[in-house]
Amino acid sequence: MKKHNFFAGPSILPQFTLDETIKAISDFAGTGLSLMEISHRSKQFVAVMDEAQALFKELLNIPEGYSVIFVGGGASTQFAMIPYNLMKSKAAYLNTGAWANKAIKEAKNFGEVVEVASSKDKTYNYIPKGYEVPEDADYFHITTNNTIYGTEIREDFDVNVPLIADMSSDIFSRPIDVSKYAVIYGGAQKNLGPAGVTFVIIRNDILGKVDRTIPTMLNYQTHIDKGSMFNTPPVVPVFAALQTLKWLKAQGGIAEIEKINIHKAGLLYDEIDRNPMFKGTVEDVADRSLMNICFVMNEGFEQYEKEFLEFAANKGFFGLKGHRSVGGFRASTYNALPVESVQALIEAMQEFEKIKS
Numbered sequence: 309m310k311k312h313n314f315f316a317g318p319s320i321l322p323q324f325t326l327d328e329t330i331k332a333i334s335d336f337a338g339t340g341l342s343l344m345e346i347s348h349r350s351k352q353f354v355a356v357m358d359e360a361q362a363l364f365k366e367l368l369n370i371p372e373g374y375s376v377i378f379v380g381g382g383a384s385t386q387f388a389m390i391p392y393n394l395m396k397s398k399a400a401y402l403n404t405g406a407w408a409n410k411a412i413k414e415a416k417n418f419g420e421v422v423e424v425a426s427s428k429d430k431t432y433n434y435i436p437k438g439y440e441v442p443e444d445a446d447y448f449h450i451t452t453n454n455t456i457y458g459t460e461i462r463e464d465f466d467v468n469v470p471l472i473a474d475m476s477s478d479i480f481s482r483p484i485d486v487s488k489y490a491v492i493y494g495g496a497q498k499n500l501g502p503a504g505v506t507f508v509i510i511r512n513d514i515l516g517k518v519d520r521t522i523p524t525m526l527n528y529q530t531h532i533d534k535g536s537m538f539n540t541p542p543v544v545p546v547f548a549a550l551q552t553l554k555w556l557k558a559q560g561g562i563a564e565i566e567k568i569n570i571h572k573a574g575l576l577y578d579e580i581d582r583n584p585m586f587k588g589t590v591e592d593v594a595d596r597s598l599m600n601i602c603f604v605m606n607e608g609f610e611q612y613e614k615e616f617l618e619f620a621a622n623k624g625f626f627g628l629k630g631h632r633s634v635g636g637f638r639a640s641t642y643n644a645l646p647v648e649s650v651q652a653l654i655e656a657m658q659e660f661e662k663i664k665s
């Protein structure tokens with residue numbers, strides 16, 4: 309049976325990434341050794357790291373003056389590293405959900421946090437608008453894609469202080485104007501590679517402004533100065549991420565991927581809006597995520613939630629259960645998810661509708 313992988317993260321990767329990584333794990337770069345048993349300082353792995361950084365910059369069109377680093381610890385460690393490195397006394401945060409809250413919690417260890425707006429009143433099913441960012445904030449932090457609730461900020465806007473974005477679950481889904489941001493970070497395991505590597509894009513001139521002593525490993529400058537080789541980097545995840553970057557380039561780059569993402573998400577949202585059994589949880593179409601599509605059973609059909617999940621599981625669908633904090637369903641339509649899987653899900657929804665009506 310064909311499998312359809314809608315997991316939210318770790319999540320589907322291109323077949324190319326899996327195939328190339330499997331090959332390298334058995335014989336890396338013709339050395340006869342595994343990628344897992346060769347020095348990260350070998351010329352073969354240094355070439356992987358260099359190419360990953362270069363291709364990352366190329367695909368995102370990252371301007372001069374920015375560094376790209378690959379570190380461990382997940383996006384969750386960035387929640388602390390951001391204020392550690394950048395917050396003098398005050399920072400502004402947009403509260404769009406669980407991940408934003410975790411970032412806010414860490415920032416409070418370093419100074420005053422101003423929550424400029426929150427969508428908590430409606431279980432984070434929209435992106436707050438019309439807020440003001442205090443001019444004396446050291447930075448403004450946003451979460452561009454809210455993986456759990458299916459909302460997304462798909463615009464690179466201007467703000468009066470340095471802008472910092474957690475792009476864990478929508479990096480490489482659309483072209484971004486990196487020049488609008490001071491820092492962009494995220495875990496790889498949603499749209500880039502396996503868990504274990506975290507990317508950080510940093511505008512170099514933002515660093516060196518805080519007085520506190522920063523532990524070596526938590527200091528961005530350490531990893532910039534050493535090209536992400538201060539200590540042993542997550543070798544296998546970096547290699548796998550490079551394969552995804554190569555795959556992205558072969559697809560025609562991110563502008564092409566975005567077109568496919570708009571098409572895929574559009575098909576599924578159209579069915580959710582049409583099918584009387586289902587209902588989208590994000591009302592404002594402009595706030596709907598292209599990566600995580602959240603929906604529930606419509607009024608009157610709530611009793612079928614579990615049954616639909618079982619029905620779908622029997623048809624080879626994985627990962628459709630909504631996050632435990634919100635329930636319902638979540639179909640993650642990351643870059644690597646083929647349009648055929650979206651079409652198969654739509655067919656399953658239509659079949660379920662026929663059975664129940």
Ligand SMILES: *Cc1c(COP(=O)(O)O)cnc(C)c1O
Nearest residue numbers: 382383384407453455476477495
């Ligand atoms: C998954 C996720 C995180 C957490 O990432 P880890 O790498 O597990 O720490 C943070 N932010 C967003 C938006 C996410 O989707």
